[in-house]
Amino acid sequence: MIQWPSTVRPHSSTVVAKVRVGSRFAGGLVRARLRGRPVILSHLITGRCNADCPTCLWRDDATRELDTDTVAWLYRQAADLGIPQLVVWGGEPLLRSDLPALLAVAREAGLVVTLITNGWSLGERWPELRGHVDVLILSLDDTGEAHDRLRGLPGLFRRLEAFTASVRDDPARPKLLVNTVLSRLNRGALRRVAPVAERWGAGLYFCPMETGRMETSGFAGPLASLSLEPRGLRDAARLAKVLKGVGYPLMATDRYLDLLEKDPALTAYTCRAPRAILTVEADGAVRDCLRRDVPLARVDQLRAAGGRMADVLAIPRYQQMVKSAERCTACNNPDVLEISWLWDLERQMLEKVGRLVAT
């Protein structure tokens, strides 16, 4: 049964700071878009993780990772390139002891910082991170022990509850979002997590799980057996619409939800994601999203050779990738579709950015 939300009221002490961050992001976004530059640097800061999620395609404890100076160089280069936003994920970013210093570098360089975390260590690490994060995305695939089981971390949900309560009235509280990955392992989860997101004062983002990646030889999908079948995705889209309709803070646009309900394979979009998002893997590989096995460049080598991140955008293969991606519909998550619509300056996305700036 759906519980009805109470009115979501932003904490007044944080409203001014949030509007300032939103305006900074919107201004940077417009400038980057007009110059045809990426609007997001997506950085997998580590492959290491303390959890054990069966859906995860990115955890890799063996990957060598970039050193502190190279990551700081990367963030300053991104800002020089006019990229307005940094998204830090992994692996579990809180496992990097230099994370607060690196996020401080990013903020000083002018980037709006988003951090995605499973949240296990937030209680301990927040004093160092506080003030360096604009948007905090907490992963939440279910509630209570069901979430703990999905992550292989007993006590995780309790920790998330304690953390969100502890920052509730903090004037330096970042914008909070919850991210729920939909798979066969958590059918109907949106109904359970929506009241939690609402109680935490967080927006609720969800994505149908990715099952693999594009490689030179074609799509490799090792996790296909865990993904929801078309009927499950349609049910999720309908449920999301109902929850959004009664006031839960779902972030997905109606356009995305309509499309997911009509065509769960999501084949009707033109992908601009690699134009809009520059992705750097934990080992410094700059991702070619259509050939993930062959990086476009390596950040550490570029730095050692006296190059700049701007050089990557001039590589012929980069240009090829952004063109070829326009004919690819392998991805089905809202961030890929919605960033593509934003790149094309479509109305629903401009309205969504406007709402994000205002709240």
Ligand SMILES: C[S@@+](CC[C@H](N)C(=O)[O-])C[C@H]1O[C@@H](n2cnc3c(N)ncnc32)[C@H](O)[C@@H]1O
């Ligand atoms: C790979 S994790 C890295 C950050 C951090 N360790 C965490 O879990 O939040 C980033 C996000 O991807 C989500 N995720 C995990 N498996 C996924 C999949 N197969 N498809 C899409 N998202 C997935 C996670 O739940 C998380 O919200």
Ligand code: SF4
């Ligand atoms: S917590 Fe994040 S990085 Fe770790 S296994 Fe889960 S999804 Fe992957």
